[in-house]
Amino acid sequence: MPTLQNGEKKLKDVRESNIALVINLMRKFGICSRAELSKASGLVQSTITSIIDSLIKAGIVIETGSLVGGRGRRSIGIRLNTEKLIVLGIRVTRSSYTLAIIDIFGELKNLEKHSITKDLEDPSVFERILEDASTFLLKNDQKPVGVGMALPGPYLINEDTSLFLTNQGWKSFTFTKKFESRLHLPVFVEQDSNVGAMGEWWFGNSEIGQGTKVFVSTGDGVGAGIVVDGKIQRGALGAAGEIGHMSINFEGPQCQCGNKGCLELYCSEKAILKAAKCLSKPILDFESLVTEYRAGNSAVTEIVNRAAEMFGIGIANIAYLFNPGVVVVGGSYKKLGDSFLDQVNRTVRRHIYPLFYQNIGLQFSALEHDSCLIGIAAVVFDRLLKKPSFLLDH
Structure with missing residues (x-):
């Protein structure tokens, strides 16, 4: 027989699920009424009232004034508090890192780039990032969740470990606990x-509420993030989507990862610039190449078109592997414009x-800011909403 303790846990889990549902609906609606939330969620009015009252008390929801509904009926508008629902985003590349305050709608509030x-695998790099992150929060007087x-x-x-590719192959690093302890x-x-991928799912403009993106x-x-019905597909270890190390030429050049003919050896920004530096008039940076x-520089166009062809082969492999409804291209390729995307297509x-091609939408990211930066808010809130009582207690 179920014990009282099990029954209480089940009720608590149901309430957690309902709170997460309400917050996600408010994220989509913006300003709305309690009645609209009840209709959209299928929850009775009393449950919605109880949840909203607790969210208002925690400062997560604020009232906005009167709304006029159907038949002229008035109700009190409510919305998520974007001063409270913020995260600290840390976007790391091999040449820089960006610190940002991002709200639950993906809006940037403060930003700093270093x-x-x-080399990224040098432990002092993450010590510096941690120091700068602490200073950034104090300087901007922000209290992210x-x-x-x-x-x-x-x-x-599962191992709380990050892998970085170095000249000596893959090296592993663990630093999450140090960040949690300090921050x-x-x-x-x-x-x-x-x-x-999560940034595009939460904040992108393509109308896909379910399916594969x-x-x-x-x-x-070159890397891929796969989201199915709003959930990241990480694979057994967490390394799914490493398409840059998918071989497209078994007799190709050796990659640092140990494989031969990896996709990113032909169509990464680094690969394109390597070819451009060998031109009669060498091009040394990506902005100049763009x-x-x-x-219309013919020599540069030939290099870019070759990269687009190899990139297109990678996308074709993705189409067969995951059969996505939408493939969104982000990062530096956006700067090359529609002519590049047409070549890839x-x-x-x-x-x-042909049937696969007809059912796949290939597009550049339409987001104003870097998907891999504002998507951090989507990742954090998606995880926190697994147990939203944390937000109420924060």
């Missing part, structure tokens, strides 16, 4: 592509079955 002058970190490599979530906040770490991050490397490409069309 250069990294040492959690911290999220987006890192350029697989994060083995006195829950810290959630994710691979940057997964963060970008893939976000492809481009820059120093300028020359848009100006043509390659994808040539390499997959």
